[in-house]
Amino acid sequence: MQVPRFLDIEYCQTDDALFPVAMAWSLADGRMKTVVITPEDEWLPEDGDLGDVDLRYLEEQGVPLLELARELHQDLPDQTVYVDGLDPDEILIDKLFSAIGQEPPFEIAPITELLTSLDSDSLEDRRRQIMIDEGLEPQLPENGVYALLLMAREEGLFEED
Secondary structure, eight states: OOOOEEEEEEEEEOSSOEEEEEEEEEOTTSOEEEEEBOOOGGGSOTTOOOTTOOHHHHHHHOBOHHHHHHHHHHHSTTEEEEEOSSSOHHHHHHHHHHTTTOOOSEEEEEGGGTOTTSOHHHHHHHHHHHHHHHTOOTTSHHHHHHHHHHHHHHTTOSOOO
């Protein structure tokens, strides 16, 4: 049985901007990768207002889009990647890959397509409870992926060692 893959994206959203700032995804062995993303200049609003987002941090610590795309092509080729369904993940992935003239190497699907035993409200309640129980900060994408991994394990989607 193939281990499901998960992805979560943290993003900046203002009146004039919507773009990814960090991303985490799971690998076939259940490990995770996390990156901060260097924004493209055309993503930035003209007034420079990014709300709580620290542009200098993104520019200093961020991974260039080509490097990120290369990693995603290596890690998630031809995969269905599950997301919590709460964020504009498809829009953000499209924005990321269209900025470099590529197609995403994977398909995005909401967690409700994988964990069909619960409705979307129950899944979100469970995800939120896991975040609280584990002491996870919801704004960190690696925590979102970790919560989805735990939910999949609870549903028996991982082979136990």
